[in-house]
Amino acid sequence: MVTMLEARLQTQQRNSQETGLWSSGFGMKLEAVTPFLGKYRPFVGRCCQTCTPKSWESLFHRSIMDLGFCNVILVKEENTRFRGWLVRRLCYFLWSLEQHIPPCQDAPQKIMESTGVQNVISGRAPGGAGEGQVPGLVKKEVQRILGHIQAPLHPFLLRLFNWALLRFLNCVFLNVQLHKGQMKMVHKATQAGLPLVLLSTHKSLLDGILMPFVLLSQGLGVLRVVWDPRACSPTLRALLKKLGGLFLPPEANLTLDSSEGVLARAVVHASLVPLGLWTGALAVLRSLWGWGRSPRVCVRVHLAQPFSLQEYTTNARSCWGSRQTLEQLLQPIVLGQCNVVPDTEKEQEWTPATGPLLALKEEDQLLVRRLSRHVLNASVTSSAVMSTAIMAALLLFKHQKLLGEFSWLTEETLLRGFDVGFSGQLRCLVQHTLSLLRAHVALLRVHQGDLLVVPRPGPGLTRLARLSAELLPAFLSEAVGACAVRGLLAGRVPSEGPWELQGIELLSQNELYRQILLLLHLLPQDLLLLQPCQSSYCYCQEVLDRLIQCGLLVAEETPGSRAACDTGRQRLSAKLLWKPSGDFTDSDSDDFEEAEGRYFRLSQQSRCPDFFLFLCRLLSPLLQAFAQAATFLHQGQLPDTESGYTEQLLQFLQATAQEEGFFECADPNLAISAVWTFRDLGVLQQTPSPAGPMLYLSPTFTSRENQEKLEQFIRQFICS
DSSP states (O other): OHHHHHHHHHHHHHHHHOTTGGGSGGGSOOOEEOSOBTTBOOOOOOOOTTTOHHHHHHTOOGGGGGOOEEETTOOOGGGSSOOSHHHHHSHHHHHHHTSOOOOOOOHHHHHHTSHHHHHHHHTOSTTSSOTTOOHHHHHHHHHHHHHHHOOOOOHHHHHHHHHHHHHHHHHHEEEEEEEHHHHHHHHHHHTTOOOOOOOOOOSSTTHHHHHHHHHHHTTOOOOOEEEOGGGSOHHHHHHHHHTTEEEOOGGGGSOTTOTHHHHHHHHHHHHHTTGGGGHHHHHHHGGGOOOOOOSSEEEEEOOOOOOOHHHHHHHHGGGOOOEEEHHHHHHHHHTTSOOSOOSSEEEOOOOOOOHHHHTSOHHHHHHHHHHHHHHHHHHHHTSOBOHHHHHHHHHHTTOSOHHHHHHHHHHHHHHTTOOBSOOEEHHHHHHHHHHHTTTTEEEEEOGGGOEEEEEOSSTHHHHHHHHHHTTGGGGHHHHHHHHHHHHHHTTTSOTTSOHHHHHHSOEEHHHHHHHHHHHHHHSOHHHHTOOTTSOHHHHHHHHHHHHHHTTSEEEEOOTTSOOTTOOTTOOOOSSOSOOOTTOOSGGGHHHHHHGGGOEEEEOOOTTHHHHHHHHHHHSHHHHHHHHHHHHGGGTSOOSEEHHHHHHHHHHHHHHHHHHHOOGGGOOHHHHHHHHHHHHHHTSEEEEOOTTSOEEEEOGGGSSHHHHHHHHHHHHTTOOO
């Protein structure tokens, strides 16, 4: 912590000297922005130490951070076994011919002998062959389904495809960077001889062809990629199968009571082990689909730390505790019927219930859903923060001095252990970033050559809000803490009041814990990126520590209380003085009782008001969408399907944005998140119908009084 505070102090001193860099003309000094803190680049994407401690230790080495990047599409004469002027002209083709393609194993026979398929053939499984069906016909059906899923690899086509892809990538990208340390971990994971499963967050439409090329070029063999059969024509599907593509048969997504889907699911389960457990995770990660590629740019491929799925399934079950739904946790508090936050975790599963997932046992379904949250956490934290995200956040939150603030926010991101995907001279970097955002910003020249940068009013603000959301994971703990403090002060001091007046108020640790817990329960889990093995109480303490560490909160000694630093009068008791960090039981109430005498105040340092407002505004688009969704309850046309009501809410958000000028929350993803959260909260209820599940307003929230209570509960966390 001391090192982090010293680095932050140096950053503030440097920023105080550079606040006028943007308007200082050509005489300014050229400061370089580097993705390093001191000597090392932050290492991101570590696996869970609680659920996979052996993988966390064995698949990581401290020298990994010393390794740099390599350009995987840079192929020269030295990358082949031959030399000469002709080799220099044919190096791409020769390199492709030398790539090792492992021989195709007898997969059909292994799948036919698997337990699940044999149970279906013998009739022991529900919907299997049974009486009146010939096992030979079932075997032919198994072969037909397997032929729909995959085909034998074609080595010549694979080499030809990699040669064409290498030329294509060199025409499209300047380079494709790969961290040598991350690839070293993947190589170490493959030494055990077990299958390697990779999940992609789909940052680009090229992920499906880029990842197999990268792994083949690094000597990891041919990657089998799962494709959506609806997105490919029959001809393209046949070609992709020979190149390693996998396609789920349509029968696998049928309902569990359908006999046609039983055999297909058994074949899928046998052919994709341990891929069968990853289907739910793939469905969650598809929500991260985005498109941000432009011609001739640099691309980086991030690989999180591998972990053993067998180790996870063994250890993860021991971390399961009691949980309650969001309706049980928050609805009584929202309606004023209760003030005590239940001492339990939130159960919120938004994983789509696909056919292969429903085919698993209930315990395995829960394992898949929580595994997907681990994978989502690792994938988001291992992704580098780009300059457009930092610039969008600065523009949205009306920072005036772009050069100094850009450098400061970059270092703050690095201080929190997140990587950045850019470097260079500060002025050139800012100009390049603004050129990428030129469709959403306006550049105005004022007197003496100064440049004024303002966001364009209108829907372009929604795009800037999406970009700035990529910065949220780095500052999420502080943003949750700042909004919780805002909610605690909402009933005492008006939000537009002076900072000095807000700093007078004493904030007890118990009150802070309660407000943080309320906000944690309200926010979606896919936003919080909480690992399922991490308790809310531990996260509350982490949030409070971050607020103290960044200087927003300072400890306040109350009269008559023992000083926090006075340890001489503490007596040893019969109880343990420490507990496991993940133990969230009734015994943790002792810590809350001990925290009753701890108080804090908002710091009065000069940068604290702006930083506090910056943190609150990071969560403003989502919270504003929730608040406006509460306002929309008495206007919405219900009952309606989920998609239909979401479209109604989106149109309302867009109309409100036109009136109030707050376009940041007029986003389809935020509308979906609001509808799902209100459904879990019990505001909206769901009933089956011939046209599909229908949403209708809960009887509890048909009254305007309760709707206003819900809106007031949400708006307490919003800083105007």
